[in-house]
Amino acid sequence: MGKSIGSQIIASVFVNSLYMMANYPLVLVSTVLAPFSLLIAITFVSHGTLLPIAIGGAFILSMIGAGTGMQQDLSHFKNDFKLQDMVVSSPTSAAIYFLGMSVSELVYTIPVIIVLGILAFFYVHASLLGFAELAAVLIILFAFSCALGFVLSTFSSDVVESWAYAGIVSTVLSALPPVYYPITYIPMPFQYLAYLSPATYGAEIMQSITGVVSFSGGMLAVDWVVIIGVTLAMLAIAVKRSRWREK
Amino acid sequence: MDMLTCKGLSKEYDKGKRALDGVSFSIPAKGVFALIGRNGAGKTTLVRILATQLLPTGGYATLAGLDVVKDTGSVRELIACVPQEAHAMPWLTPRQFITSYLYWRGMGRDEAARSFMATMRKLRIEKYADTTNRKLSGGLKRKVLVAAVIASRARILFLDEPTTGLDPISRTELWETLRMLKKDHFIFLTTHYLEEAENLADNIGILNDGRLMALGTLDELRARVKYPYSIKVFSEAKAEKPRQGSMIVGEDGVRQILTTEREANRLSTKLIKRGVRLSMNPITLEDIFYYIVKKPIENEVYDNGEEYW
Ligand SMILES: Nc1ncnc2c1ncn2[C@@H]1O[C@H](COP(=O)(O)OP(=O)(O)OP(=O)(O)O)[C@@H](O)[C@H]1O
Numbered sequence: 223m224g225k226s227i228g229s230q231i232i233a234s235v236f237v238n239s240l241y242m243m244a245n246y247p248l249v250l251v252s253t254v255l256a257p258f259s260l261l262i263a264i265t266f267v268s269h270g271t272l273l274p275i276a277i278g279g280a281f282i283l284s285m286i287g288a289g290t291g292m293q294q295d296l297s298h299f300k301n302d303f304k305l306q307d308m309v310v311s312s313p314t315s316a317a318i319y320f321l322g323m324s325v326s327e328l329v330y331t332i333p334v335i336i337v338l339g340i341l342a343f344f345y346v347h348a349s350l351l352g353f354a355e356l357a358a359v360l361i362i363l364f365a366f367s368c369a370l371g372f373v374l375s376t377f378s379s380d381v382v383e384s385w386a387y388a389g390i391v392s393t394v395l396s397a398l399p400p401v402y403y404p405i406t407y408i409p410m411p412f413q414y415l416a417y418l419s420p421a422t423y424g425a426e427i428m429q430s431i432t433g434v435v436s437f438s439g440g441m442l443a444v445d446w447v448v449i450i451g452v453t454l455a456m457l458a459i460a461v462k463r464s465r466w467r468e469k
Numbered sequence: 470m471d472m473l474t475c476k477g478l479s480k481e482y483d484k485g486k487r488a489l490d491g492v493s494f495s496i497p498a499k500g501v502f503a504l505i506g507r508n509g510a511g512k513t514t515l516v517r518i519l520a521t522q523l524l525p526t527g528g529y530a531t532l533a534g535l536d537v538v539k540d541t542g543s544v545r546e547l548i549a550c551v552p553q554e555a556h557a558m559p560w561l562t563p564r565q566f567i568t569s570y571l572y573w574r575g576m577g578r579d580e581a582a583r584s585f586m587a588t589m590r591k592l593r594i595e596k597y598a599d600t601t602n603r604k605l606s607g608g609l610k611r612k613v614l615v616a617a618v619i620a621s622r623a624r625i626l627f628l629d630e631p632t633t634g635l636d637p638i639s640r641t642e643l644w645e646t647l648r649m650l651k652k653d654h655f656i657f658l659t660t661h662y663l664e665e666a667e668n669l670a671d672n673i674g675i676l677n678d679g680r681l682m683a684l685g686t687l688d689e690l691r692a693r694v695k696y697p698y699s700i701k702v703f704s705e706a707k708a709e710k711p712r713q714g715s716m717i718v719g720e721d722g723v724r725q726i727l728t729t730e731r732e733a734n735r736l737s738t739k740l741i742k743r744g745v746r747l748s749m750n751p752i753t754l755e756d757i758f759y760y761i762v763k764k765p766i767e768n769e770v771y772d773n774g775e776e777y778w
């Protein structure tokens with residue numbers, strides 16, 4: 223009897239996003255609102271000049287946030303419902319479960335993408351190629367954060383522990399990087415800290431596309447290499463090194 | 470080829486403390502295998518190793534001839550498991566939870582819908598198919614989990630305390646279902662309800678402190694206890710030792726004598742005449758369990774040469 227990979231992926235989407243949204247619509251409101259708090263603040267403080275950057279920044283943070291959200295969802299499933307154990311003892315591989323859950327987080331993020339997309343259409347002036355590059359950056363950062371979230375969730379043994387992971391990860395990945403403003407706004411020694419987060423490299427590409435800040439071609443090439451490299455490494459870790467079966 | 474084989478299976482979570490200590494046994498064929506043992510005996514640890522959730526630190530185990538560590542992929546095609554502390558997500562209905570579980574396992578939509586309804590009917594809970602789990606009683610929530618693995622195509626089921634929290638009627642209903650399933654399934658269950666093992670299991674294992682103390686059919690286990698009769702004495706009373714047999718003093722102060730049928734008759738007649746409150750029965754799994762698990766205590770008491778009775 224054959225296995226349907228489509229079924230295996232859709233299961234995660236049902237459990238972790240569609241049914242959840244249907245039962246707790248408020249979750250959706252909070253997800254949509256999350257990126258706007260800073261976007262609005264930055265826009266007002268900069269008298270509108272940073273709006274295009276802030277829209278790109280909100281996009282990036284939503285993608286990073288997807289992974290943090292996934293980590294908390296999966297820790298909850300694993301530790302409070304023993305769902306991971308149920309799935310481990312089944313024909314579903316870690317990779318398929320990870321893929322399905324990533325798609326479910328993406329589904330969750332769709333409303334945010336739509337709202338930000340509309341804003342970007344009006345306020346971000348970039349070429350078609352620019353928008354394609356932006357989409358690529360977002361997909362790469364999304365994959366990175368989901369892979370990291372998945373790995374951490376498999377190592378967490380309690381939901382409280384997962385909150386701690388989430389706090390650390392979101393500080394490093396999204397509070398440090400200058401996604402809502404140019405990196406030059408950060409005083410010197412602290413700029414190095416920002417480079418700990420792949421989001422910073424993505425933000426540089428995004429900011430050069432929106433035309434607000436200009437970076438040299440060499441620097442942008444480095445940015446691409448870093449985000450692609452780090453993401454591939456993280457995906458490999460997620461598939462090979464996550465704690466699917468306990469030691 | 471045996472259905473299940475464990476050889477020297479060990480698990481050491483923390484250095485120096487063994488949750489499983491060289492467990493070796495095999496179960497030849499399909500049917501129900503019930504594992505009993507006190508809290509912390511290592512039942513869940515054993516289930517999790519066999520269900521490929523946990524790596525052993527020593528020994529090996531095979532299911533239907535496949536090594537649970539080396540042939541993990543093939544083993545996982547065959548198994549399904551309800552972990553001891555599993556819960557169905559409260560925001561899902563049984564239909565949503567179970568069909569999603571079946572999708573995860575790779576089942577298509579129509580088959581999942583069919584299998585779901587058939588199982589709900591089998592367990593007589595079809596009227597709750599679309600009630601959110603949050604609103605179900607504790608026992609029903611447990612049944613939903615068991616229903617999920619029953620609805621799967623897996624032929625080897627691991628049920629870690631499946632009937633905890635079920636009322637006596639639901640429990641017997643679940644037994645009926647498992648009895649039907651065991652014709653073409655291998656069901657490995659753990660339980661603290663000894664009558665469940667007695668009623669359902671083709672083979673029973675008794676685990677104590679990470680070691681398998683006994684294994685066999687109920688009759689085989691009975692034969693391990695030298696004496697087939699049990700007298701429980703509930704009241705304080707002075708009396709003599711049984712001429713033949715052994716005595717266990719339970720933590721509740723109830724004294725239990727295991728002895729021959731003849732001696733049981735003689736002793737109970739004598740005690741009843743004296744107005745001592747007692748019960749006399751052929752030994753049950755519970756008696757065997759106490760006999761095997763509490764043996765050291767009994768010997769100690771006996772060797773002191775204290776006066777009982
Ligand atoms: N993750 C763990 N880390 C360390 N020790 C553990 C872990 N899980 C279980 N143990 C220990 O291993 C031993 C066996 O535990 P296990 O859960 O297998 O027992 P059990 O027979 O299932 O008990 P119960 O009837 O209470 O469910 C216990 O001493 C327990 O404290």
Ligand SMILES: [Mg+2]
Nearest residue numbers: 512513514553
């Ligand atoms: Mg247990």
